[in-house]
Structure formats: C-alpha cells, structure tokens
Amino acid sequence: MAYKPREERKEITILRSLHARMELPEEGKWNYLKLNKGFEGEVMFDLLTEKLQSECFILNGLLLELNNSKFQIDTLVIQDTLYLFDVKNHEGDYYYEKGDFISKSKKLMNNPLDQLKRCETLLRQLLQKYGFKLPVEAWVVFINPEFTLYQAPKHEPIIYPTQLNTFMKKINMWTGKINGKHKKLADLLISMHLVESPYPRIPTYEYEVLRKGIICSSCQSFLVSVTGRKVVCGDCGCEESIDTSVLRSVKELRLLFPDRKITTKVVQEWCGGIVTKDIIRRILNQNYKANGFGRWYYYE
Numbered sequence: 001m002a003y004k005p006r007e008e009r010k011e012i013t014i015l016r017s018l019h020a021r022m023e024l025p026e027e028g029k030w031n032y033l034k035l036n037k038g039f040e041g042e043v044m045f046d047l048l049t050e051k052l053q054s055e056c057f058i059l060n061g062l063l064l065e066l067n068n069s070k071f072q073i074d075t076l077v078i079q080d081t082l083y084l085f086d087v088k089n090h091e092g093d094y095y096y097e098k099g100d101f102i103s104k105s106k107k108l109m110n111n112p113l114d115q116l117k118r119c120e121t122l123l124r125q126l127l128q129k130y131g132f133k134l135p136v137e138a139w140v141v142f143i144n145p146e147f148t149l150y151q152a153p154k155h156e157p158i159i160y161p162t163q164l165n166t167f168m169k170k171i172n173m174w175t176g177k178i179n180g181k182h183k184k185l186a187d188l189l190i191s192m193h194l195v196e197s198p199y200p201r202i203p204t205y206e207y208e209v210l211r212k213g214i215i216c217s218s219c220q221s222f223l224v225s226v227t228g229r230k231v232v233c234g235d236c237g238c239e240e241s242i243d244t245s246v247l248r249s250v251k252e253l254r255l256l257f258p259d260r261k262i263t264t265k266v267v268q269e270w271c272g273g274i275v276t277k278d279i280i281r282r283i284l285n286q287n288y289k290a291n292g293f294g295r296w297y298y299y300e
C-alpha cells in the first residue's frame, strides 16, 4: 500500500460539482476534463505500483516547494534508487518531431520531457539540501494503452504503455531492504507536502445559480429518487443509502461554500427537496455538532 496515498485534488472535486450544476465557461470545462483525465491516468498507474512486492515506499501526488519553485511529483518510489514518475494519460496518435510532441490534429502537447527535467532537478536539489545521497531515475510514463508515438526518440526517459510491465518487473527485482534512511526521506517529503490553494482555474459561481439536487455518485446524473431508505439513480441504476447521499451532498456544499451555515433548510434545498426535513435533521444530528437554537440552529 502507498505510504502516501493519492487524494483527488480539491480543484477537480469542485470543478466536477460545478460541471454538473452549472454551465461552465469553455475554459473551465476544458480544465475540468483535462485535470480529470490526468487524475484518472495517475490512478491507473497506482494500480501497477500497488502490486509491487519488493520493499519500497510509494508516495503519490506530492506538491513540493524549493527556493520558491513549486513542483509536483505524480509518483515517487523509494528504494536504493529513487524512481520519479510523471504520468501522462494522452491517447491517440502523436508524432515526435524536433523535440516536440504533436497530435494528428497538429496540437502541441506541453513537452513532458521539459516538465520532467525541471521536476528532477528540483528533487535533486532538495535531496542535496537535506543530505540524502540517493540516485534518481526520472521517467515520463504514458499510461494510456491507446497512445502511440510515431518517430519516438530512443534515448529519452519515456516508458510507453507496452513497456510498463517490464519496467515494473525491474523495480520488483530489487531484493534490498528499506531502512531508516529511506523512511526519513519519505517522512520528510510528506511533511513538506503543500496543500494546494487557491484554485485559479475555478470560475466564479454563486449559490443561487447552481442547480440543486442530489447528484448520482457514479454518473453525476440528477435523475435520482428516494425509494425507501435508498436513493436510486434513474440513469445508471446505482443505489446509495439516504444517509450517504445526504452526507455526500453536504460535503459538496461545504466544499463549494465553506462560509455558508449548514441548516436543515439549506440542506433540504441543496438536495432538491427530495428528502424530508425530518430525515435531514436526523442525519445532521447524528453526524454534525449542533450550535445555536431556534431559527439560528446550525451544524458544524
């Protein structure tokens, strides 16, 4: 299991919610799809690193800062060698020309090798600063099985989908043991991990204009209804207990509007009126701390 598990970035969670509840401006929509796809790729890669049997520390999704430069590490595997992975989830046909990655429709990919170099350099400087002498191997991983790169460069640090298994086997071959030094590094990096904020790519939004209702947890549809103690999606058939659905919606509301007071009335409205006040009050009482009294009653 990963020593530092991956968490979905709040930015993606917020954008997903807004994408369902309002018409995002083109740029916002594009950002959401891009970030979400990137995240899905990282999660796909986690499925491979989870299977490693050799001793190692796996750190997923680190955001670090050194000398006022922020850098993000998708995956770091710590053994006697440090494996730094930058995961790309592009799909379709690309070709490589004079150092550029170009899609069939002539769109230029942000050069993953430049990004990797920067990240590697900053990581090396960080290791030096804290006195760790471990070699670093940095790789760009193209995780999507439907990605093809024509005229691919032979000597660049790139792992293509067809090479992934062989590469993981190589890491798995390591027979050494991780020790206090490895752990010290892993703990240091985790302690340096930054909480991202603010989120410049999130468009402005207001409570009033957002569509209210419970969103299906698996397909993001609003077509859900209450049947007995369950909330059932009319689109994908997914079922969830009322409690889970309401709590999930409250969590979403608090993420989007951290300053808004949580009351039974607000939650009922946010859930689109499909759950009775009594049920909402019971769920809030069981899961949140109540404050105030009378009409100023709210939950924390």
Ligand SMILES: [Zn+2]
Binding pocket: 216, 217, 218, 219, 220, 221, 233, 234, 235, 236, 237, 238
């Ligand atoms: Zn659904």
